[in-house]
Amino acid sequence: MNINKLRIFHEVFVTGSITRAAERSYVSQPAASKMLANFEDEIGYKLFERSNGKLIPTDEAMYLHEEVYGLLQGVNHLEDSIKSAKNNRSGRLRICSIFGPSYQFLPELIAKFKEINPGVHVSLHLSGCSAIRQGVASGQYQIGLVDKAQSSSKHDSAAFDMTCYCAIPADHPAAKLENITLEDLEGTPWITLDSENATTKALKRAYINTELSMHRSIEVHTTIHALSFVNLGMGVALVDALNYHYFSSLFNMPNVVLRPFEPNIIEPLEVITSNLNPLSGVAKDFYKLLIDELESKKGIVLERSL
Template sequence: MNLRQIETFAAVMRCGTASRAAETLGVTQPAVSRTLAELERSVGFALFARIRNRLVPTPEARLLYQDVEAAFQGIDTIRASAARIRDQGSGELRVASLSALGGSLVPRAIAAFRKAHPAVRVTLLVLSSREVRDLVASGQFDVGLAADEIDVTGVTHQAFLTRDALCAVPVGHPLADRAVVTSADLHGMPFVAYVPEDRSRQRLDSLLAAENVVPEIVVETIYASTLHALVAQGVGVGLISAAAAEGLDGSRVVLRPFAPAVPIRSLLILPSDRPKSEIVRDFIDALMAAR
């Protein structure tokens, strides 16, 4: 028994005659008759009674046809699924992002992506860069955005975004009137810093040490949104990327250029053990456009 024989049998059952089935299949009527004879030998029982040049299905044929129809419905389901995956993707996209981009750039990319893929369900988690890396490396998430201090073992990575840090100061703070805040301005100043393992914090520490500038670090945090909220409360000043500040309430925070420049870099990371799906490729395009 093979698929050609099953398709011929189903065509005869649907069409009622061998000649119509032959037209449907694009073959000759003798070919249909030979294929039916082969199938009957294969299954071991008669499928049709030949009555007055007509093929009349036997009770056994009707029973068999029920299962054939069920099988063809399954094939139709598979075809529909394949078409849906081709046109809309796998139906789910899992994204993890560091805080600095998770409240602004990534939502903007998701909005653009959803216009092209309205049926794809997106999961977005905003986490520490280390947690983002672990979720992507384990294959639990499809795409990650993380700071450049992460261990890139086990992930495919590329540079995503580099922006010079801005100085965030509370409204009414003396530094709010400066056109540019300099490193010297931070000496003795209450300062909200990222944790020591943060790469941009390390760059700032090196710069300040070279200039003998010692700010008063009052709070350390891993999240840009937390740093911004602390500055808004007047706890101190801090450095933040423009991308991170974009999605936050700026009514109580003033952003000023900072010199010398302290770059804040992020990476786009993917699982290293599997190829990118079409929806992942499309989402990466949306991320690149959102930059």
């Protein structure tokens, strides 16, 4: 399989134009058209349909692109590594994370690491847990941060249970309390993550144990979205230790108050590496810094599975 054909396919996929794909690939428009046509001939089906002057991906192209994009990332990483070795640079660090740690925690940590290691090229990616686990196992990423799950034979891991706090509107009666309990929130709607999230499940169990009625009014994808709704007075939400730590410096949400919450509910976080591909010296240094930084954060209790 010719890698240049895959690159043309990717560029047409993201631009919807042969002309733009050719420009971005530094080839002529006829050459780009020929490569795409040859690629379609090789695989035996059409990848694009023309509509209103744009090339629209077919269902088959939508399915194929995810795999092609991952392959191209791997090739680009390889090319960068070859150039780095030739130029005596200090190496490359590839990290992939779920949204929460990538918002402020990892950028701050990477900045600290780069001060000590200015020659290291760092790439930080954002993805879902399954893609991160697969990427770490395949060597696409050296370090991954994911929601804690069952142990895997493909990964080494350090697992963290991060204490959750209650985010509550400032004008709510319970906001005046030092600690908030379920009883203090009776009748108050919750803004939660999806039903399969560990914190949502733990919150549901807590309500069942107390025989109180839980009212979930809004479901969101990230804690940051939940905080926005709390700031609008739409209900209360759980906030993990990392977001709690950075709340004052990151968010302008004057109507949100954070308080310790009972019962104790934790947000699980797992730092994973491949047990088949040893970490480079650069990656080992960053991994140690990452673990030390997580251990130091208030409200975090460490469990290790190495």
